[in-house]
Amino acid sequence: MDSARRSDHYFSAPFRAKPVSTLALGALVVAGGAYALAKLNAMAGVGVGYMTKVACSEIFLAGRDPQVVIDAEFNDISPVLDRARLEIDAERKSVSGSVLGFGRSRAVYRNGYGCTLARGGEPEPLPALEPGADKPLADARAGTPAMRDDVDYAAIEAAIDAAFADARAATRALLVVKDGAVVAERYADGFSAGTPLLSWSMAKSVTATMLGAAVHEGLLDIAAPAPVGEWANDKARAAIVWNNLLQMQSGLQFSEVYEDPGSDVSKMLFLARDAGAVAAKKKLIREPGTYWDYSSGTTNLIQRTLRGTLEAKGAAYHAFARDRIFGPIGAASFVLEPDASGTFIGSSFVYATARDWAKLGFLYLNDGMADGVRILPEGWSRYVATPASASDGFYGAQFWLNRPGRNGREKYIPGVPDDAYLMAGHEGQYVLIIPDKRLVVVRAGMTRGTEPMPIVAPTFAAIYDAVR
Numbered sequence: 001m002d003s004a005r006r007s008d009h010y011f012s013a014p015f016r017a018k019p020v021s022t023l024a025l026g027a028l029v030v031a032g033g034a035y036a037l038a039k040l041n042a043m044a045g046v047g048v049g050y051m052t053k054v055a056c057s058e059i060f061l062a063g064r065d066p067q068v069v070i071d072a073e074f075n076d077i078s079p080v081l082d083r084a085r086l087e088i089d090a091e092r093k094s095v096s097g098s099v100l101g102f103g104r105s106r107a108v109y110r111n112g113y114g115c116t117l118a119r120g121g122e123p124e125p126l127p128a129l130e131p132g133a134d135k136p137l138a139d140a141r142a143g144t145p146a147m148r149d150d151v152d153y154a155a156i157e158a159a160i161d162a163a164f165a166d167a168r169a170a171t172r173a174l175l176v177v178k179d180g181a182v183v184a185e186r187y188a189d190g191f192s193a194g195t196p197l198l199s200w201s202m203a204k205s206v207t208a209t210m211l212g213a214a215v216h217e218g219l220l221d222i223a224a225p226a227p228v229g230e231w232a233n234d235k236a237r238a239a240i241v242w243n244n245l246l247q248m249q250s251g252l253q254f255s256e257v258y259e260d261p262g263s264d265v266s267k268m269l270f271l272a273r274d275a276g277a278v279a280a281k282k283k284l285i286r287e288p289g290t291y292w293d294y295s296s297g298t299t300n301l302i303q304r305t306l307r308g309t310l311e312a313k314g315a316a317y318h319a320f321a322r323d324r325i326f327g328p329i330g331a332a333s334f335v336l337e338p339d340a341s342g343t344f345i346g347s348s349f350v351y352a353t354a355r356d357w358a359k360l361g362f363l364y365l366n367d368g369m370a371d372g373v374r375i376l377p378e379g380w381s382r383y384v385a386t387p388a389s390a391s392d393g394f395y396g397a398q399f400w401l402n403r404p405g406r407n408g409r410e411k412y413i414p415g416v417p418d419d420a421y422l423m424a425g426h427e428g429q430y431v432l433i434i435p436d437k438r439l440v441v442v443r444a445g446m447t448r449g450t451e452p453m454p455i456v457a458p459t460f461a462a463i464y465d466a467v468r
Contacts, residue, residue, distance in 0.1 A: 042271065044103025046261040048084065049117050049270030053349075054198075055086060056095040056107035056115035061335060061351055062196045075448070105270075114337035114351060120273035124342035127318055135330020137355055138181035146181060150468040156184045159462035163443075164188065169428070169455050173197060173444040175354040176463055178437070180362055182355070183467075196333050196351035197444045200425030204299045206321070206336065207346035208246060208384055208398035209360065210306060212368065212376040213324040219313055222246065226305050230280045237284050244288040245302050246397040247388035251286035254279055254295040265296050269348060274341040276304025292390040296347035299398065300339075303346035318342075329363050329370045331356035348425075354442045361423075361431045361440035385421040400424045412453050415461030428452030432460055437467050 051074055058069045066088050084099040093109035107115045112129035140146040142153040156176060163171045164186065172191050176184040185193065199206070214220050222242040231237040237252075244250045257263040268278040279297030286293075310317045326334045333356045337349035352360075363369075364384070368376025384397040392405040394412070402420040404411045411418060416434060423431040428447035433440055441463055447455055 041102045042267070043261045044099050045105060046103070046266045046270045048097045048099055048103035048105040049107075049119075051084065051086065052095045052097045052105045052107040053115055053117050053270065055088070055097075056093075056109055057198065057337065057349070057351065059088065059095070060093045060109035061114045061337075062198070064190060064195070068190055072446075112335065114335045114349070116338055116340055117270065119271060119340045121340070123338070123340040126338065126342055127316070129318055129322065131332040131334075132322055132327035133330065134332040135359075137177060137358065140178065140181035140183050141185065142183075148178065148181075148183065151178060151183050152466040153184070155466035156463055159459050159466065160184060160186050162462075163456075163459045166455065168447065168450065169452075170446040170448070171443065172446065173354045173442065174459070175358055175442040176467075177355075177358045177362065177440045177442075178467055182358075184463075185354070187354075191444075193355060194333075194353060196335065196353055197357070198425075198429070199350040199352070199423075200348055200427065200429050201296070202357070202423035202425040202429050202431060203336075203346055203348050203350040204296075204398040205384075205423035205431070206334075206350050206360070207299050207302055207306075207344075209325055209363070209376065210321050210346075211242065211246065211302065212380040212384075213320070214306065214310065214315075215380070216368070216374065216377045217315075217324070219315060220306075220309055226302075227309065228280050228301065228305055229308070230277075234284075240284075240288045242302075243397070245298050245305075247289075247292070247391070248294055248298055248395060249289050249292055249388055249390055250279075250295070250298050251284050251288040251291060252279055252282045252295070252298065253285045254282055254293070254297040256294055256296060268297055268300065269345065273339060274304070274343065275300040275339045275345050275347075276302075276343055280304065290390060292388055292392075292395060294395075299347040300343070300345060304343050307343050325360075325363070325375060326356075328373055328375055329359045331359045334360075354444065357423075357431050357442045358440045361433045361442070364433055365435060365438055365440065385419070396421060413457045413460050415457075416464050424453075428456055430456065430460075434464060437464065439464065439467055 054073055055069055058064045059066050085097060087096045094106055096106040098104040106118045108118055109115045113126055116123045140148050160174050163169055163174060172188045174186050215222060224241060225238055226240055226242050226245055240250050255264040264278060268275050272278055279301040307317045310320060321336060334352040336344040338344050364381045367381045368374055384399045386396055387393040387401055388395050393403040394401050394405060399421045402411045402413050402416055403418050417436055420434045428445040430443045441460060443456055
């Protein structure tokens with residue numbers, strides 16, 4: 001399909017535009033001149049960049065119907081953005097867009113790498129990257145010969161029924177895996193066991209896994225300073241260690257305000273050519289290790305610095321996750337999407353099927369072992385699930401924790417043990433890891449306009465109760 005499409009939707013949460021009339025925009029540009037024009041173009045570029053990037057990935061990587069993607073993925077329109085347009089080029093596998101001529105953006109698909117926004121010129125050429133072999137999960141669903149005595153299948157099905165019936169939740173996938181075997185699985189219309197699902201911030205846990213594999217191979221030490229080039233002549237920032245970055249306690253300034261198109265996170269994800277450089281250039285505002293501050297910029301700085309570290313030691317950065325992690329666990333569908341400089345956007349853009357997300361969860365349940373081979377250092381699972389000192393117990397190392405906190409703060413998932421931990425992403429993407437029952441639950445959805453976890457938590461608790 002090679003066509004121009006008018007979108008009836010534009011900003012999808014977290015990016016929400018304030019209503020402004022076209023005449024008001026014109027008056028703003030006239031009054032502010034070139035500065036206002038540049039500001040408007042940048043703000044529009046965030047929204048159009050978001051739209052073209054997501055549409056490109058959902059169409060060409062996830063394989064979803066283009067019209068369904070346009071109709072289902074983008075809402076919260078503002079009057080100005082009614083005129084946003086997308087051009088979907090099936091032959092070149094790209095999506096371009098603009099709104100009233102502003103914010104022109106283009107995302108391009110490349111095999112093995114998904115979609116990349118072409119910022120600052122064409123994306124850097126990357127080495128060919130083919131997926132490894134898949135290793136199927138065992139099947140212990142109801143009605144199969146391997147169905148289990150320690151699973152209440154009717155209770156799990158009731159929990160899944162309720163989740164899919166809740167319109168607020170907009171659940172797209174639920175997968176329950178016990179001891180490495182699928183015991184329940186369901187997908188919304190348009191999705192299946194073969195559909196790669198967007199991570200959003202679950203990608204941060206993938207980044208932590210890459211760091212763990214590098215530590216296991218002796219390529220870096222998380223207690224050592226992170227070798228960021230911009231910090232070479234800055235003693236204070238040069239003292240930031242890998243562990244500070246992993247635990248979101250770097251002390252670097254960074255604005256993680258999704259509602260603001262001018263925030264650091266918005267510009268980093270949808271305007272920057274080199275995502276990791278955004279945090280690398282930020283000033284130090286607190287002593288490292290003393291203050292917890294959620295920062296997608298920190299995670300992309302980790303990826304950028306990991307790339308430099310691996311390449312300096314002769315390791316193939318782009319094939320590293322495939323060869324050291326996804327290949328050994330048999331998770332062939334994983335795709336890490338890079339920025340235009342060629343570095344993976346490790347904060348936000350990873351795709352994999354629900355079953356392959358579960359395999360990654362089981363790598364952690366098995367303390368970094370897969371088929372008798374060690375992939376991650378002994379104790380790495382315990383490390384990522386250990387609370388960062390300033391986090392009030394709810395965050396480890398690129399993983400969220402299910403622990404209660406000070407002053408009566410409740411844990412995220414009542415009814416599930418305190419030692420559970422999870423990969424978590426925007427709009428309710430979760431991989432929940434529950435050690436005491438060797439259980440992994442994968443949930444994908446589009447839970448918008450509200451905090452997803454209070455809606456999803458009862459489903460997790462009901463599934464936990466249904467497994468002995």
